[in-house]
Amino acid sequence: MHSDTHLLLHDQRSAELRQRATDFDLVPADPLASLRTRLGRLLVESGLRIMPHSPDHPSIAPGTA
Template sequence: MHPDIHLTLHHARAAELRAEAGGRGPVRVRSAHSLRTRLGWTLVEVGLRLATRPGTAAAAH
């Protein structure tokens, strides 16, 4: 099995999905930077909630 077989499979599936989409263009987000920033802050929020939840090792310190 070639190490890049997964990449080849992903490309094949992407081509199938593009064909099914019927020529519609990709959905545009405001910007990649904006998306990364929102994702980053969401992960920070989730981490803080997990760290301060009663019964966790982080909350006990």
């Protein structure tokens, strides 16, 4: 199959799936969900900035063999 044809079919199918997903979206989105997501990301970023990045501090997680 030619790459342009494949891409066109993919775009059509993805648009169809997006439309079907919105058709089944019966429950309104939680207005606090985006706030929770932003707060969670902020906490993760803050934690990553606090953690030491030097090789002198070994990681707490065990390595795999």
